[in-house]
Amino acid sequence: MTIVETLKTLYTAMGGTDDTSAVQTIAEMLNLISDIYSGEHSDVIADAIANIAEAYEGGSPAQPVLQDKTVTPTTSQQTITADEGKDGLGTVTVSAVTAAIDENITAANIKSGITILGVEGTYSGE
Numbered sequence: 001m002t003i004v005e006t007l008k009t010l011y012t013a014m015g016g017t018d019d020t021s022a023v024q025t026i027a028e029m030l031n032l033i034s035d036i037y038s039g040e041h042s043d044v045i046a047d048a049i050a051n052i053a054e055a056y057e058g059g060s061p062a063q064p065v066l067q068d069k070t071v072t073p074t075t076s077q078q079t080i081t082a083d084e085g086k087d088g089l090g091t092v093t094v095s096a097v098t099a100a101i102d103e104n105i106t107a108a109n110i111k112s113g114i115t116i117l118g119v120e121g122t123y124s125g126e
Helices: 003-013 026-036 042-055
Strands: 066-071 088-094
Touching: none
Parallel strands: 066 088
Antiparallel strands: none
């Protein structure tokens, strides 16, 4: 259900007529609802309507500010969050895991003939 359809349903439930086909914009629908509603909380309703109308100016809601991030894996758990002033994350790119993730991944620590994360082992001791 679109925002306009939702508002038309609300308008009708509040006592408006079913003939709301002439209403083309969200602002027009909000004004109709405002005209119907009067009462104890009319100032709160008016403020809410103004805020919704502002957010949907031009027929579409304000777009969130998303942040893209690149993450380098570690041996510890990481929580990835958007920085202050951002509404959320867009694309999160996780770098490939390499031997750099742990300083112990060296040829001398890996059995000869075995390769771990691109490091071929040279250890042949007991």
